Amino acid sequence: MAHRDLKPENVVYFSSGGGCVKLTDFGFSNCFAPGVKLDTSCGSLCYSAPEILLGDSYDAPGVGKTSYPKIMFKIMGCHVMCYPGIVCVFPNLGIQ
Numbered sequence: 001m002a003h004r005d006l007k008p009e010n011v012v013y014f015s016s017g018g019g020c021v022k023l024t025d026f027g028f029s030n031c032f033a034p035g036v037k038l039d040t041s042c043g044s045l046c047y048s049a050p051e052i053l054l055g056d057s058y059d060a061p062g063v064g065k066t067s068y069p070k071i072m073f074k075i076m077g078c079h080v081m082c083y084p085g086i087v088c089v090f091p092n093l094g095i096q
Contacts, residue, residue: 002060004028005043006067008074032060047071 003010005028014020028042037057045053047070049063 001026002030002032002038003064004030004038004040004060005047006064006071007044007047008071011071011075030060 003023003026005025006023010023010025012022012024014022030038030040032038038060039057041052041055043052047067049058049066051058052063
């Protein structure tokens with residue numbers, strides 16, 4: 001199953017029970033066969049992979065992976081500072 005609309009608004013965090021992250025809104029989801037590319041251009045433009053923006057056929061699991069860094073950047077408040085070989089600091093969350 002390919003979600004095809006991964007974005008922060010579709011990620012929900014539940015703090016009870018040790019914490020759990022769930023995806024919502026499967027309106028654009030589609031079943032796919034491994035190795036078979038999809039053609040439908042859908043989802044939120046700012047979180048889409050280049051293949052989708054260009055209207056090319058795309059590998060469903062592959063384009064989902066391009067959304068993760070964009071989602072994390074948005075969730076962390078766009079204040080991620082990474083120092084090569086040391087640590088990533090998220091000042092707005094107090095996480096180091």
